[in-house]
Each structure stands twice: as structure tokens, then as C-alpha cells.
Amino acid sequence: DTAVSQTPKYLVTQMGNDKSIKCEQNLGHDTMYWYKQDSKKFLKIMFSYNNKELIINETVPNRFSPKSPDKAHLNLHINSLELGDSAVYFCASSPPGGSNTEAFFGQGTRLTVV
Amino acid sequence: AQSVTQLGSHVSVSEGALVLLRCNYSSSVPPYLFWYVQYPNQGLQLLLKYTTGATLVKGINGFEAEFKKSETSFHLTKPSAHMSDAAEYFCAVSDLGGSNYKLTFGKGTLLTVNP
Secondary structure, X not given: OOOEEEEOOEEEEOXXXXXXXXXXXXOOOOXXXXXXXXXXXXXXXXXXXXXXXEEEEOOOOOOEEEEEEEOOEEEXXXXXXXXXXXXXXXXXXXXOOHHHOXXXXXXXXXXXXX | OOEXXXXXXXXXXXXXXXXXXEEEEXXXXXXXXXXXXXXXXXXXEEEEEEOOOOOEEEOHHHOEEEEEHHHOEEEEEEOOOOXXXXXXXXXXXXXXXXXXXXXXXXXXXXXXXXX
């Protein structure tokens, strides 16, 4: 009965490969996000989508391309993976109501690029 | 732009002792403030939030936080630490403006609880 689910949980891949992370939420929320947590646990937003429309793109390299086929799903595709992409990627969603509502986070995908 | 500063990257307390995790924010407008907890290898879970109204906010697991506008602070407290409270804690501020909502996080504070 998971609210925000991400797959896979762990991803180990070589430099130069292309990989995708999938996210689904069953909360009926309109807004979804991708956050990146680096090795020092610092969390930063990458993208947000509202009703399948890109709202925020925080100067993320073009190698990262989010896709939202419907408002319950937000996938992240990464091309030409680099060592520096190693991190934990969190998907999140939030209900309507704007910035006074909390975000609900998935369990994270630990990406390791070797 | 809003920002959050968490004083102390690591706080260690004894079981049963007071927990105090500090958070200061910078915002040009009244902020919305959040505390999240992250247990090892898990996602973030909301502890509590301040939007408007009462400045003392109670959350889950016995935690509470007080919004002090004059001090631009939103410190998290718990009267008596439990072993299960050991985790990473993040303070966050949200910007304003409808669908352009995003959370800006502090760098986190690791809480360890000693028996």
C-alpha cells in the first residue's frame, strides 16, 4: 500500500551507460518531484511537475530528462552516466494547496556509477 | 531566495535526555517551515510543519517545534530521547507561489542516542 514508490531501489552501472528510475504515487496528488541527495546527505530539488507539466528545472544537466506520462508517474532518465551522478534520488509528491503542504517521499534509489 | 541553516551536523544525547536540534531560516516573506526525519536507507518522513497560526507546533513521535519570527528560528525539541529517535533530521523551508512550490533543505543533523 505504498504511497510513493520508486524502482529500482539500488542501481549499479558503468560510466557512459543510460539508465531510468521509475516513480509512481497512489495519493492522487497533482505535483511530483525529483530530489537528489549527495554523499553528504544534502538534498536538492531537480525537477517538479504539476499535472504532467514541467514547472521547475533547477539547472540540471541535459543528460537528465524527466518524463511524466500521467500525473501519477514521474520517471527520470539519465544519459551518459558520470561518476558524479552517484547519489540517492528521491521522488516525492504533494497535494494541491501550494507551498504550505508537505511533500511525501519515496524510499529513494541509490545510484552508484562505477 | 530562501535558505536554511542547521547548527550542528551531529548531535549526541543520552537516552531520556532533552533533544534540541537547531534550525534558522532566511526568508523575505513569512515562511512555511518543515521538519523531516530520515531513518537509515529510507525516505523522508514529515515530523511537523508550521504554516500559519499557533507558533508552537506538535508533531509525531513526541517532537515539537516553535516558530520564532524575531529569531528566524524553528528549533526542534523532544523532552526525552528514545533509542528509536536516532536518525538524520532535516529542516526545510518552502518558497511561495502556487505550483512553483519547492522545498529548500538544510544540510541535516544526525542525532545519535546513547544508552
